[in-house]
Amino acid sequence: MSQEMIFEHPLNERIRTFLRLEHLFEKVDYFVAQSAHWSTRAALDGLLDIVTITARADIKTELLKEIDRNLSTLARVRHQPGVDQSALKEVVDGLEQAAASIHDIPGQIGSKARDDDFLKAIAQRNSIPGGACSFDVPLYHHFLTQPIEQRRARMAGWTDEIQPVSEAIRLVLSLARTSATPRQLIAPEGFFQEALDLQVPAQLIRVGIGLEWAVYPEISGHKNRFSLRFMEASTAGRPVQSSEDVPFKLTCCVF
Incomplete structure (x- = not known):
């Protein structure tokens, strides 16, 4: 079986935010595991972006609503024939634990990092191109020269509070991604569109394309329908829609 690239597209704002987070x-997580000071910078940039998103939206409420929706769905299928009860219990227990962990977060998500004066100074300078270099924020430069163990310990102090959010989002998105079986389809001359069942709202769509195809999908969609245009990747000039019939796998994630 050939390897494939997976492209995802959210069909509502809640899932859009979860995918970004x-x-x-x-x-x-990736850059915290690296020891170079450039990796620490990249990890802090990611943390500051998380803090920005969680300041603009009530992520705690949105996550709890999504977990509750998933638990209600699972309760409806509990007694259907063929349901693996042990697997179902494991998923339900995971969701309930995730909800409890989110409830235990005091105040708004990310408030500890958001109120940290050191991170505030970096965030203010990051709004300027190159603004967080050594002469702009000498305290930041000093921090980056410390041993990696000290930098990781400081990062853990900021991220431990929001780790339950990461785990809850991972669980919710995993349930959505595995909620349907991929279909093998063809996009005639690089175009495909499909209406969605409003009785079973889709959360996101996943498009799989074989690595042998030098194309990528431009996806547009909402709760009623979606469309795919498979574009030919090019190093020069603007991408153009493929004129070939493109085989792909489609998963409409409805959970």
């Missing part, structure tokens, strides 16, 4: 949490 998942991306940023993965960025922070």
